[in-house]
Amino acid sequence: MVTRRTVLGLGTALVAAPRFVWAGGILATDVLGNAISLPKAPERIILLDATDLLTMAALLPDPGARVVGMASAARLDLGPLTPKFVGQIPEVGQLSPDTVSVEGIIGLKPDLVVASAYMLPPEGSLLVQHLQAAGIPVAWTSGHDGALPAAEQLTRAMSFWGAVLQRQDRAAELTRFGLSRLDAVRACAQGADRPRVYMEIMSTFDDCCWSAGRAFWGDLIGMAGGDLIASSDGWSAKLSTEGLLAQQPQVYVATGAGFAPDMQPGIGPGLDPAKGREGLLRAAMRPAIAGSAVLLDGRVHGIWSGLITSPLLVPVLAECLGKWLQPGSCAALDPEKTLAALNAYLTHPLPGPLWLSLGDD
Structure with missing residues (x-):
């Protein structure tokens, strides 16, 4: 279970x-x-x-x-x-x-x-x-x-696997591409006003509020032009409903998956986007989220947890965050294009939905 x-x-x-x-x-x-x-x-x-x-x-x-x-x-x-x-x-x-x-x-x-x-x-x-x-x-x-920033995690992991599998050139290509996308996110978000972001680790319908901690997330959210709401220097920590509302989040990013559809939004390869949005709305209707401005302002988003666990896919996540947090200056970011480029390396490409927003058609 x-x-x-x-x-x-x-x-x-x-x-x-x-x-x-x-x-x-x-x-x-x-x-x-x-x-x-x-x-x-x-x-x-x-x-x-x-x-x-x-x-x-x-x-x-x-x-x-x-x-x-x-x-x-x-x-x-x-x-x-x-x-x-x-x-x-x-x-x-x-x-x-x-x-x-x-x-x-x-x-x-x-x-x-x-x-x-x-x-x-x-x-x-x-x-x-x-x-x-x-x-x-x-x-x-x-x-x-x-604890490692996204760029360092990507670089170290790909270097290790490239050496072990004797695929150094291919690993170096993927590293260069991933770092270039992280640089693009950092560049377009630089100097912009930074919204307060509630990033939730493994969102569940019956519980709240496990906020992302500053480890990894602080660097990634900051790169994408946001200020992370966090009460921990580690990976995650629980906030009370009152504590989260007091922080006045302006953007909510949930995480979902396919292996526990009764517990969390169903967001992942090959799943039904419409059902994923239903789950995302259900997560956003919990009092700690619905009582903030994020629903009224239409800034509710969700990601597949696989975008976190694979360093290869973190650049895709970074581009999603950049577009959501800085929709003006980062409008040119294209996570779909980045995912397509990474899929070209895979014998079995990853289908969507890997991310969703309540405002999507």
């Missing part, structure tokens, strides 16, 4: 990672700065955070052929595309670290395990110790709390 605890447990505090150096011929550095050495490009990879499969898919025509095990598959949330990406990859865990099976991992004989810091805490983890004792290389493609 998808619960608030598992959904919101996707980020906690960034911790310092130990360094693992393995003898071999391929050298790479993971997102946390660990040096990784492998004798050759890995053929048996286990992903403890399934969202890495999307990044792999931009570098390889058939990433599933390299992945022999996966945890947190629900986070991938690709709707009707899921079978094409996942196929018959065995699961070694669900949505939380305590569900990961060390026996299941070792039994699959991987030559590399790749994780997020949430799914595999880098410091003091018994699972890391077991994998290390078994001689299995471990790498991380994200840290807790999204």
